[in-house]
Amino acid sequence: MAFSSLTTAAPNVNPNKSFEVTPSPSDSISSLSFSSKANHLVATSWDNQVRCWEILPGGSSQAKAAISHDQPVLCSTWKDDGTTVFSGGCDKQVKMWPLLSGGQPSTVAMHDAPVKDVAWISQMNLLVSGSWDKTLRYWDTRQAQPVHVQQLPERCYALTVNYPLMVVGTADRNLIVYNLQNPQTEFKRIQSPLKYQTRCLAAFPDQQGFLVGSIEGRVGVHHLDDSQQSKNFTFKCHREGNTSTEIYSVNSLNFHPVHHTFATAGSDGAFNFWDKDSKQRLKAFSRCPSPIPCSTFNADGSIFAYAVCYDWSKGAENHNPATAKSYIYLHSTQESEVKGKPRVGTGRK
Amino acid sequence: MGKKKKRAVEKVFCYYCDREFDDEKILVQHQKAKHFKCHVCHKKLSTASGMTIHVLQVHKESVTKVPNAKPDRESTEIEIFGMQGVPPEILAAHYGEEEDPSAKMPKVEAPPLVGTTVTQNPLGVGFPPAYGAVPPVFNPALSVRPPMWPMLPRGPQQPWFPPQQHLSIPVPPAVPTLAPQLQQPLFPIQNMIPGTSAGMGLQPAFQVAAPMPPPAVSQPLFPIATSTVVSGPTNNGSSSGLVNANNPAGLAGVSGTATNQGLQPYASGPDTRGPSTGAPPEIANKAPTPANQLGTSEVYLVWDDEAMSMEERRMSLAKYQVHDETSQVSHFSLCFLSNAPFSVIYCTVDFNVASKIRYNLLDQIYALVRKLDFLENVPP
Numbered sequence: 001m002a003f004s005s006l007t008t009a010a011p012n013v014n015p016n017k018s019f020e021v022t023p024s025p026s027d028s029i030s031s032l033s034f035s036s037k038a039n040h041l042v043a044t045s046w047d048n049q050v051r052c053w054e055i056l057p058g059g060s061s062q063a064k065a066a067i068s069h070d071q072p073v074l075c076s077t078w079k080d081d082g083t084t085v086f087s088g089g090c091d092k093q094v095k096m097w098p099l100l101s102g103g104q105p106s107t108v109a110m111h112d113a114p115v116k117d118v119a120w121i122s123q124m125n126l127l128v129s130g131s132w133d134k135t136l137r138y139w140d141t142r143q144a145q146p147v148h149v150q151q152l153p154e155r156c157y158a159l160t161v162n163y164p165l166m167v168v169g170t171a172d173r174n175l176i177v178y179n180l181q182n183p184q185t186e187f188k189r190i191q192s193p194l195k196y197q198t199r200c201l202a203a204f205p206d207q208q209g210f211l212v213g214s215i216e217g218r219v220g221v222h223h224l225d226d227s228q229q230s231k232n233f234t235f236k237c238h239r240e241g242n243t244s245t246e247i248y249s250v251n252s253l254n255f256h257p258v259h260h261t262f263a264t265a266g267s268d269g270a271f272n273f274w275d276k277d278s279k280q281r282l283k284a285f286s287r288c289p290s291p292i293p294c295s296t297f298n299a300d301g302s303i304f305a306y307a308v309c310y311d312w313s314k315g316a317e318n319h320n321p322a323t324a325k326s327y328i329y330l331h332s333t334q335e336s337e338v339k340g341k342p343r344v345g346t347g348r349k
Numbered sequence: 350m351g352k353k354k355k356r357a358v359e360k361v362f363c364y365y366c367d368r369e370f371d372d373e374k375i376l377v378q379h380q381k382a383k384h385f386k387c388h389v390c391h392k393k394l395s396t397a398s399g400m401t402i403h404v405l406q407v408h409k410e411s412v413t414k415v416p417n418a419k420p421d422r423e424s425t426e427i428e429i430f431g432m433q434g435v436p437p438e439i440l441a442a443h444y445g446e447e448e449d450p451s452a453k454m455p456k457v458e459a460p461p462l463v464g465t466t467v468t469q470n471p472l473g474v475g476f477p478p479a480y481g482a483v484p485p486v487f488n489p490a491l492s493v494r495p496p497m498w499p500m501l502p503r504g505p506q507q508p509w510f511p512p513q514q515h516l517s518i519p520v521p522p523a524v525p526t527l528a529p530q531l532q533q534p535l536f537p538i539q540n541m542i543p544g545t546s547a548g549m550g551l552q553p554a555f556q557v558a559a560p561m562p563p564p565a566v567s568q569p570l571f572p573i574a575t576s577t578v579v580s581g582p583t584n585n586g587s588s589s590g591l592v593n594a595n596n597p598a599g600l601a602g603v604s605g606t607a608t609n610q611g612l613q614p615y616a617s618g619p620d621t622r623g624p625s626t627g628a629p630p631e632i633a634n635k636a637p638t639p640a641n642q643l644g645t646s647e648v649y650l651v652w653d654d655e656a657m658s659m660e661e662r663r664m665s666l667a668k669y670q671v672h673d674e675t676s677q678v679s680h681f682s683l684c685f686l687s688n689a690p691f692s693v694i695y696c697t698v699d700f701n702v703a704s705k706i707r708y709n710l711l712d713q714i715y716a717l718v719r720k721l722d723f724l725e726n727v728p729p
Binding site: 030046071072074090114116132155157171196197199215216217245246247248249267268311312313314315316342 | 398426647648649650651652653654655656657658659660661662663664666669
C-alpha cells in the first residue's frame with residue numbers, strides 16, 4: 001500500500017504526501033502537542049529534547065525553540081493559554097517552559113520513576129502527572145510539593161483529561177475513572193474491555209465515556225453510564241496481512257475538536273479516521289514504513305500531526321540507530337475525512 | 350392534499366409532503382419525481398440520501414433539504430422509500446390516531462435540554478457524595494485559589510448522567526423511536542436490523558429497491574468481519590463462542606447483557622458484558638499468551654509483552670541506566686497463579702537493586718516462568 005516503486009531502494013517515507021516538519025528530531029518522537037491558541041507544535045523525543053515549531057499556513061514549519069531534559073522525554077502538554085509547555089520524561093521530572101515569553105524551563109514536578117503522561121487541568125489550575133511509580137500527582141506549579149498524590153494500582157500507561165472526566169490507564173489493564181471535582185476518590189475502576197495491555201486513552205469530548213486502545217490492534221469505546229453500556233463496543237484496526245496476520249499496537253487516539261470523530265495511529269505506520277457514532281471508518285491512510293507512536297490534532301482540527309519513527313514495537317533488535325529516521329508530518333484534514341457521517345450501507349433504518 | 354381519509358384500506362401517503370395515493374407504486378413515482386430528483390440534471394434517484402450523494406459527487410454541491418417537502422419533513426437523513434422508513438409517530442399522526450407529532454421531537458432534542466435541566470440529580474446517582482462537601486484536604490493547599498476547587502459550574506452537560514439519550518448520536522434515520530427500546534440499533538450486521546419495528550418487514554424490499562450509489566466515502570469496518578473474528582482468536586479468546594458471529598443467541602450466554610443481540614457478535618469485543626465481571630466464562634482471563642491459538646492462519650501480536658510497555662522496554666537499555674539509586678520503591682512482588690487451584694507463587698524482587706539489573710532480572714524471571722507452562726497470569 002504504502003510502498004512506491006523502488007527507485008531509491010527505500011520505501012516511500014511519506015506516502016500520504018503530508019507536509020514534513022523540519023528539522024526533524026534525531027531520535028524517536030514520544031509525544032506531539034499543539035497549542036490551543038495557535039499553530040504551535042511541540043514534540044518530545046528520545047533524544048532528550050523538547051522542540052517547538054510554528055506551523056505556518058501552507059504547511060511549512062519554522063523551528064522556534066527547544067529545551068532539553070537529562071533523559072528521554074515522554075510526554076508533553078500545553079497550558080490552556082498557549083504560553084507554556086509542560087514536558088515530562090525519564091528524568092522523573094516535569095518541566096514547565098514558558099516558551100512564548102522566552103522564559104527558561106523550571107522543574108515543577110518530581111516522581112520516583114519516569115513520568116509517562118502529563119495533563120493540564122485549566123479548570124483547577126493544576127498539572128497532573130502519571131508515572132511508572134504508580135502514582136498520579138497533582139501539582140500547583142508554584143509549589144514544590146504536590147497538592148495531592150493519588151495511588152494507582154499499577155504503573156501509569158496512559159492518561160486523558162476532559163474536565164471533569166479523567167481516565168488513567170495502568171498496567172494490568174486497569175482503567176480508573178476520576179471525577180475531577182472529587183479527585184481524591186476513584187469514581188470507578190474497571191478492567192479494560194480489551195484483553196491486552198492498555199496503550200492509549202482518549203476521553204469523549206462530551207465526557208460521556210472514553211476510548212481505549214491496546215497493543216492488540218483494538219480500540220474499545222466505553223461509556224461511563226451503565227445505562228449506556230449497550231453502546232459500548234470494540235473494534236479491530238491496524239492489522240495487516242492475509243496469510244499471517246500481524247496485529248499492531250494502537251499507539252494514539254485523538255478526537256477531532258470540532259467534529260468529534262477520532263483518529264487512531266498504530267505501530268503499523270498507518271492512521272485512520274473513524275466515526276464512533278455511525279461506527280464507520282471515515283478514511284484510511286497509507287502505511288508509512290515506520291510506526292506512528294504519537295499523533296495529535298491542532299486546535300481547530302485542520303491539521304493532523306503524526307510522527308513516523310520507531311516505537312520499539314519490535315524490540316531493540318529492530319532498531320538500527322545508524323539508519324533510523326524520525327519524521328513529523330502534518331496532514332491537512334479535509335472535511336470529508338473528519339466529518340461524521342450518518343450511517344449508510346445496506347439495511348439501515 | 351389527501352383525497353379522502355376513511356376508506357376500507359388506509360391510503361399510502363408521502364412522508365415529505367403528506368399527499369395521499371392509491372397505491373404505493375404511484376407514491377414511489379411521486380417521490381422520485383418530486384423529492385428525489387436532482388435539481389441540476391433532473392436525474393431521478395430512489396431515495397433522498399441517494400439524491401444528496403449524487404448531487405454531492407456529480408455536481409459538487411451540498412443538499413441539505415429535500416425539495417418540495419414540508420418544513421419539518423425536509424431532513425435528508427431519514428431514509429424513506431415509499432412507505433418504508435416512515436416513523437411510527439408520523440404514521441400515527443397521519444392516520445389520526447394521536448395528534449402527537451411532537452412525540453418525535455423530545456427524543457431528538459430533549460437530550461440537550463434534559464441534560465441541562467437536571468443538574469442536581471446525577472450527583473446522587475453516580476458520584477461519590479463529596480460533590481457538595483469539597484474534600485477539605487485540598488483547601489488548605491489551594492488557599493491561593495479557593496474558588497476554583499469546589500462547585501465548578503456545571504455548565505458542561507452533566508457528566509455521566511444516566512437517562513440522557515446520548516447526545517453525540519446524530520440523528521440517524523429512525524433514531525427517535527429507537528431511543529428507549531432497542532438500544533443500539535445501528536448495526537448492520539445481521540438482518541435483524543433493529544430499525545423501527547414498523548419498518549422491519551419492509552427492509553428486504555428496501556434494500557433491494559434502493560440502489561444507492563455505493564457509499565464510497567466511508568467504509569463500515571466494524572461490523573460483519575465474521576472472517577476476522579474467526580481468525581483473530583487472540584483478541585479475547587472467546588473465539589469459540591464468537592465464531593458464529595451471526596448467532597446472537599449463542600452470544601447471549603457469553604455476555605451478561607443480552608438485551609442487544611445486535612451488538613456483540615461483530616464487535617467481538619465482549620465489552621458489553623460489564624468488564625468488571627471479567628472475561629466470558631470459558632476462556633476467562635487467561636493472560637493472552639501471545640502465541641496464536643488458531644490453527645488456520647497465524648496471528649501474532651507485533652508487541653506482545655504484557656509485562657511492560659514499549660517505552661519501559663526501551664528504557665531498560667543500558668545506555669539509559671545512568672544511576673538509579675534514587676529509586677524509592679521498596680520492593681516489588683510478582684505473583685503467578687498456577688493452574689492448580691489455590692496455588693500461588695510469589696516472588697519478591699527488591700527494588701534497591703539498580704534498575705538495569707532489575708529489568709534483566711525480571712526478563713529472566715519471565716523467561717523462566719514462561720517455560721513453566723502451567724502458570725497463568727504472568728503479570729508485571
